Amino acid sequence: MTKDYYSINKILNIIKNYHINIKNMKELQIEARSVGVSQYGIDSSMPKGNTISSVVENEVLRQMENVKFWADVATDIKYVQERLHKITDEQEAKVLHLRLDGCSVVEIAKLLGIERAHVYRLLKNIARAIKSYPQEERTNETNDTNFAISK
Numbered sequence: 001m002t003k004d005y006y007s008i009n010k011i012l013n014i015i016k017n018y019h020i021n022i023k024n025m026k027e028l029q030i031e032a033r034s035v036g037v038s039q040y041g042i043d044s045s046m047p048k049g050n051t052i053s054s055v056v057e058n059e060v061l062r063q064m065e066n067v068k069f070w071a072d073v074a075t076d077i078k079y080v081q082e083r084l085h086k087i088t089d090e091q092e093a094k095v096l097h098l099r100l101d102g103c104s105v106v107e108i109a110k111l112l113g114i115e116r117a118h119v120y121r122l123l124k125n126i127a128r129a130i131k132s133y134p135q136e137e138r139t140n141e142t143n144d145t146n147f148a149i150s151k
Contacts, residue, residue: 006079011127014076019102022075028070031060072094083130095122 087093091112098108107124109116 006131008124008127008131010076011080011130012123014080015096015123016101018080019075019076025070025077028060028064031056034061050148080130083098083133085131087126089125092122092126095119096126099123103132 084096087096092113095108098111099105103111105116105119109119112119
């Protein structure tokens with residue numbers, strides 16, 4: 001990996017998509033737990049065959065085949081989460097948390113009573129602060145998804 005994998009624009013994009021990616025990863029984790037497992041009756045003691053019994057299971061399996069994509073998303077989320085403490089300015093922290101919660105720039109500007117351009121400047125400052133934190137070699141070892149999914 002190149003040293004500057006996490007550019008300012010990449011970090012801004014991670015922050016922008018954080019809310020939806022967390023939501024999607026939660027859903028995938030829940031769905032993945034139920035694939036191929038019978039909970040009750042005689043089927044619960046029998047091994048599950050290779051046939052898929054529902055549309056939902058097919059969708060989960062399709063998404064699980066895209067593991068590299070989700071591993072990269074999890075790595076990106078962890079990158080931002082591990083650096084949230086770098087944001088010490090109160091207004092920047094408010095903007096960041098509203099953005100991570102899924103608010104648009106327009107919504108943040110209205111909530112805080114500031115101009116959209118100022119929100120964009122604050123987000124860029126946030127991305128710079130996150131980027132300034134020492135960056136170790138990027139890894140895709142996210143099999144153990146211990147990153148904070150719940151709020």
